Amino acid sequence: QSVLTQPPSVSGAPGQRVTISCTGSRSNIGAGYDGYDVHWYQQLPGTAPKLLIYGNNNRPSGVPDRFSGSKSGTSASLAITGLQAEDEADYYCQSYDSRLSGWVFGAGTKLTVL
């Protein structure tokens, strides 16, 4: 059971906007004054994960601005606008957990583009 909770699945039609939530606790996302940063990864079928968002809301070079992240309190969200068929993948959130003394991932959310 993951310490970061994500919905198992979300779906949307091409062109629509979807959001994926990541709920943690005061030992990870909501820790201390600012909490620990949340990062997001995209895993296309049969491939290795790829960094999508780092530091809550920063996009690595090459990631389209259709992808954005936010964080508030003990939760974070990934938003994808202008859904495209190629966005169909598993998405994982990740943070640091002080109680476990290590990095933790959510269980992943499968995005289906209808």
Added chain:
Amino acid sequence: QVQLVESGGDLVKPGGSLRLSCAASGFIFRDYYMSWIRQAPGKGLEWVSYITKSGSVIYYADSVKGRFTISRDNAKTSLFLQMNSLRAEDTAVYYCARSAGDFWSGYFDSWGQGTLVTVSS
């Protein structure tokens, strides 16, 4: 560009041992923290171990502590994972990943393609 290539995955019996390797190129290896992350078949991601640039500080997930040993050879730009006392629940694809950011805000900005470890009798 950054390349991480894992090797060493295999079928091994419960209680057995295996050593994974990760060959790094395209960046200054000695300047980066590194990690191993695994993914059981059909499951999510699990961070396994982390090593600092010099190898002086190491962390493990509780699930592998005392059984796995991470190490690195900066001269050969390689990362290793020695896995002992393997269990069925260690069956997974093991990814080598470059760690970025500060320790508390750390994330994994480059991943290898993974190597499959299967523990079964």
